[in-house]
Amino acid sequence: MRLISRLLAATALTLAFGTAAASAKTLVYCSEGSPEGFDPALYTAGTTFDASSRAVYNRLVEFKHGSTEIEPGLAESWEVSEDGTEYTFKLRPDVKFQTTDFFTPTRALNADDVIYSFERQLSGDNAWNQYVPGASWEYFNGMGFPDLIKSIEKVDDLTVKFTLNRPEAPFLADLAMDFASIMSKEYADQLEANGNMEQLNQQPLGTGPFQFVAYQPDAVIRYKAHPDYWAGKQPIDDLVFAITSDASVRAQKLLANECQIMPYPNAADVASMKDNDALNVLEQEGLNVAYMAYNTTQAPFDKVEVRKALNMAINKEAIIDAVFQGAAVPAKNPIPPTMWSYNDAIKDDPYDPEAAKKMLEEAGVTDLSMKIWAMPVSRPYMLNARRAAELMQADLQKIGVNSEVVSYEWGEYLDKSKAKDRDGAVMLGWTGDNGDPDNFLDTLLGCDAVGGNNRAQWCNEEFDALVSKAKEISDQGERAKLYEQAQEVFKREAPWLTIDHSTVVMPMQKSVQNFVQDPLGYHRFDGVDLAE
Amino acid sequence: MLRFFLSRVLVLIPTFIGVSIVAFAFIRLLPGDPVALMAGERVMDPERHAQIMAQLGYDRPLIVQYLDYLFGLFTGDFGTSIVTKRGVAGEFFTLFPATLELSFCAIVIAVAIGVPAGVFAAVKRGSWFDQITMGAALVGYSMPIFWWGLLLIILFSGTLGWTPVSGRISLLYYFPQVTGFMLIDSLLSGQEGAFTSALSHLILPSVVLATIPLAVIARQTRSAMLEVLGEDYVRTARAKGLSRFRVVGVHALRNAMIPVITTIGLQVGVLMAGAILTETIFSWPGIGKWMVDSVFRRDYPVVQGGLLLIALVIMIVNLVVDVLYGVINPRVRAR
Numbered sequence: 001m002r003l004i005s006r007l008l009a010a011t012a013l014t015l016a017f018g019t020a021a022a023s024a025k026t027l028v029y030c031s032e033g034s035p036e037g038f039d040p041a042l043y044t045a046g047t048t049f050d051a052s053s054r055a056v057y058n059r060l061v062e063f064k065h066g067s068t069e070i071e072p073g074l075a076e077s078w079e080v081s082e083d084g085t086e087y088t089f090k091l092r093p094d095v096k097f098q099t100t101d102f103f104t105p106t107r108a109l110n111a112d113d114v115i116y117s118f119e120r121q122l123s124g125d126n127a128w129n130q131y132v133p134g135a136s137w138e139y140f141n142g143m144g145f146p147d148l149i150k151s152i153e154k155v156d157d158l159t160v161k162f163t164l165n166r167p168e169a170p171f172l173a174d175l176a177m178d179f180a181s182i183m184s185k186e187y188a189d190q191l192e193a194n195g196n197m198e199q200l201n202q203q204p205l206g207t208g209p210f211q212f213v214a215y216q217p218d219a220v221i222r223y224k225a226h227p228d229y230w231a232g233k234q235p236i237d238d239l240v241f242a243i244t245s246d247a248s249v250r251a252q253k254l255l256a257n258e259c260q261i262m263p264y265p266n267a268a269d270v271a272s273m274k275d276n277d278a279l280n281v282l283e284q285e286g287l288n289v290a291y292m293a294y295n296t297t298q299a300p301f302d303k304v305e306v307r308k309a310l311n312m313a314i315n316k317e318a319i320i321d322a323v324f325q326g327a328a329v330p331a332k333n334p335i336p337p338t339m340w341s342y343n344d345a346i347k348d349d350p351y352d353p354e355a356a357k358k359m360l361e362e363a364g365v366t367d368l369s370m371k372i373w374a375m376p377v378s379r380p381y382m383l384n385a386r387r388a389a390e391l392m393q394a395d396l397q398k399i400g401v402n403s404e405v406v407s408y409e410w411g412e413y414l415d416k417s418k419a420k421d422r423d424g425a426v427m428l429g430w431t432g433d434n435g436d437p438d439n440f441l442d443t444l445l446g447c448d449a450v451g452g453n454n455r456a457q458w459c460n461e462e463f464d465a466l467v468s469k470a471k472e473i474s475d476q477g478e479r480a481k482l483y484e485q486a487q488e489v490f491k492r493e494a495p496w497l498t499i500d501h502s503t504v505v506m507p508m509q510k511s512v513q514n515f516v517q518d519p520l521g522y523h524r525f526d527g528v529d530l531a532e
Numbered sequence: 533m534l535r536f537f538l539s540r541v542l543v544l545i546p547t548f549i550g551v552s553i554v555a556f557a558f559i560r561l562l563p564g565d566p567v568a569l570m571a572g573e574r575v576m577d578p579e580r581h582a583q584i585m586a587q588l589g590y591d592r593p594l595i596v597q598y599l600d601y602l603f604g605l606f607t608g609d610f611g612t613s614i615v616t617k618r619g620v621a622g623e624f625f626t627l628f629p630a631t632l633e634l635s636f637c638a639i640v641i642a643v644a645i646g647v648p649a650g651v652f653a654a655v656k657r658g659s660w661f662d663q664i665t666m667g668a669a670l671v672g673y674s675m676p677i678f679w680w681g682l683l684l685i686i687l688f689s690g691t692l693g694w695t696p697v698s699g700r701i702s703l704l705y706y707f708p709q710v711t712g713f714m715l716i717d718s719l720l721s722g723q724e725g726a727f728t729s730a731l732s733h734l735i736l737p738s739v740v741l742a743t744i745p746l747a748v749i750a751r752q753t754r755s756a757m758l759e760v761l762g763e764d765y766v767r768t769a770r771a772k773g774l775s776r777f778r779v780v781g782v783h784a785l786r787n788a789m790i791p792v793i794t795t796i797g798l799q800v801g802v803l804m805a806g807a808i809l810t811e812t813i814f815s816w817p818g819i820g821k822w823m824v825d826s827v828f829r830r831d832y833p834v835v836q837g838g839l840l841l842i843a844l845v846i847m848i849v850n851l852v853v854d855v856l857y858g859v860i861n862p863r864v865r866a867r
Contacts, residue, residue, distance in 0.1 A: 026703075028703055034825075036615045036616055037615075037616055037617055042617075043570075044570065044571070044574065130587070132617035133587065133588060133612055133614075133617065134567075134588040134614055136567070136570065136580070136584045138570060138571060138574070138576075141577075141580060142571075142574050142576075198618075201616075201617055202618070214706075214708075216709070216817060217623065217626055217627060217817060218627065218815075218818075218821060218822060219630075219699065219700065219815070219817035220699075220703065222706065240703050242699060242703060242815070243815060243817075244698055244699075244815040245812055245815065246812055246813055246815070248682055249682070249685065249698050249813060249814070249815060252685050252686065252689060252690050252697045252698075253697045253698060255690060256689060256693070256696070256697050258696065258697055258698075258699075258703075408563070409562070409563045409564055410564065411563055411564020411565065411568050411569050411830070412563040412564055414568065414572070414573065414575075415564075415568060418575060428573065429573070430573060431573075449575075453573075453574070453575045
């Protein structure tokens with residue numbers, strides 16, 4: 001009986017799609033992996049966000065296409081109180097949720113949806129807080145929201161007020177992040193009533209540009225354009241994610257036009273792709289940084305001159321050539337050049353082994369031996385840490401510093417490298433979450449982060465005062481000035497060797513139009529068209 | 533025969549428990565834990581880390597966790613993935629048909645080519661055919677699968693354009709999975725060209741996955757045949773004036789098949805291991821890639837449950853092989 005009903009369903013679907021498929025405009029994206037699930041607040045991976053939050057959902061505010069600036073999303077306007085602790089959002093009227101074969105909404109977006117989307121993460125008593133086992137709401141907690149949010153109130157159907165415990169300038173940028181995606185409370189209520197809550201993580205439903213159709217694990221995700229999308233229906237009719245985890249195979253699929261666009265090509269394939277007449281290759285500096293953090297609490301690395309000397313001994317260009325085949329730029333600041341407040345006036349420490357050697361001698365350091373920690377995994381900001389470490393080792397050898405390259409399993413590496421008494425300089429990196437400089441400068445170098453994200457264990461009062469102050473002001477111009485000064489302090493003190501900002505490369509068929517690269521690393525398909 | 537069968541089934545029980553212990557211990561012996569890995573570069577507050585580990589039940593003594601897991605197994609509960617939050621058994625049975633379809637095609641190719649090649653090489657021992665076949669088998673056996681797969685893709689999909697690059701079927705076709713086997717589902721869908729598309733997608737991955745088993749089976753068949761062809765009864769059969777085909781195909785091959793069937797049975801385990809690489813290259817949504825991803829994410833329930841289910845499949849195949857011995861060789865079941 002069950003087989004018969006499935007067969008009938010199959011026939012019905014075949015008829016429905018068989019006729020539609022002929023005329024539909026379909027964009028196939030060779031994605032790099034499977035989403036972990038479809039509730040973006042539960043996860044931290046970009047692959048998951050591309051498949052869930054960026055396709056299916058919207059947020060109160062959004063990142064402008066191709067930038068880290070904030071623009072209105074589901075909130076058409078907002079007001080911030082004088083003291084910076086109250087944010088009142090006016091919601092866009094008549095925003096329709098998607099109608100799918102698993103849910104038909106009866107009402108438009110309202111304040112209840114917004115409150116539900118945050119309450120489920122905020123309150124342990126909320127029925128949705130543990131709707132799947134071990135729901136950790138990683139970003140909500142990671143961005144400090146439990147301590148930050150005092151209350152979220154419904155003023156009227158289309159007005160929501162967030163009250164904070166303290167002023168927090170990056171708050172708006174945080175609300176454009178994936179965990180702040182707005183879900184349908186009506187859909188959630190229905191799932192709860194049916195005792196089928198975990199479906200929220202498997203069949204997403206939001207207000208976004210594309211609506212979810214089906215997911216075959218590890219193979220294909222299908223979406224179609226949301227016909228009633230508040231910003232207008234998308235130019236393409238169907239969006240398909242063909243999950244292809246190997247970069248060489250993705251490249252072959254793109255060349256065969258089995259997909260029209262792909263992320264993360266092999267560095268070695270980029271040159272031939274650029275020469276191919278059928279392809280367009282877009283490039284943009286990523287919102288990331290790779291660094292090597294000295295342990296500034298351990299002698300002799302507690303001396304600025306020693307850290308500076310080591311920085312001057314290392315040839316970053318050679319690392320970029322060997323590891324990225326040129327697809328990266330040398331880093332001089334801890335934040336990438338695409339980020340506002342980037343201080344371009346700062347001069348990088350030059351590559352000068354002779355001067356470095358002299359500087360070490362003057363600092364009274366001889367026979368220095370050190371460890372270089374190399375990550376065991378490839379990350380977007382550092383494709384091959386082992387290779388980079390070996391080049392550094394050779395460079396250091398030239399100024400008489402003996403070094404040993406060490407590595408651990410990834411989980412262990414992350415854990416051990418946090419230790420305050422850690423021996424050696426740690427290679428690591430960061431990819432921006434919300435486009436705010438605070439997300440780099442305070443998160444990675446603030447005094448509070450010592451023993452945690454601050455792998456240099458560097459607590460500098462002057463730097464910390466600047467970034468803390470910048471967090472409390474809402475005027476971006478003033479904040480930028482403080483961050484520029486903070487970068488000067490950073491360069492003077494050199495707690496890190498800043499290595500590179502990698503370039504993000506997106507090859508695509510020439511038929512793909514209006515694809516905009518995103519500095520935050522998202523792959524968004526709203527606005528994308530296909531030439532006939 | 534029934535007694536023989538039951539005795540083989542009984543042996544499965546301690547094996548199953550043994551595998552459950554190994555699977556449980558294996559993933560926990562690896563450094564790192566699922567919660568820390570979920571946070572990645574973003575450092576998680578140790579208190580929150582402990583809290584989430586407790587929510588997942590990983591703060592309890594190992595023996596309690598194991599007994600809980602074992603109890604779950606006996607009630608058919610293989611646990612829930614920490615990452616995808618889906619049931620492990622559900623995920624397994626969604627992905628398994630893809631692996632099974634691919635492995636089945638691979639083993640068919642391996643047997644269909646490997647056995648005749650081995651027999652022929654044995655009969656023509658020392659000939660150019662024997663030399664070339666055994667040389668090719670040696671190369672095939674030592675072939676790095678990942679490289680071999682990419683090479684075939686670049687040649688047949690890229691340069692010649694004869695086969696699709698990867699996936700199970702062209703994305704133009706969309707129909708719900710009824711059986712999970714794409715060849716069958718594409719036929720059931722009634723969509724024109726769907727079956728051909730599914731078949732064309734199967735060719736390269738099956739050939740790649742079949743490469744090592746084919747080489748092993750060809751070599752094993754050859755050596756088993758050589759041994760049997762030297763036996764007295766074969767000489768007798770020849771002396772009786774039986775046709776060469778009858779001597780080789782009926783008298784010799786039947787006896788030579790016993791070690792070959794063992795080898796084929798053992799290749800199922802090799803196929804599961806080979807599937808990991810083949811599935812990754814050809815974006816084949818099977819259990820191989822699922823298991824590897826889960827090991828990297830330290831998704832304890834998936835690794836435990838998945839290993840156990842894979843072991844169960846291999847045990848069942850071995851049971852079938854044992855029973856087949858009995859069919860081919862009556863002395864086995866008499867023992």
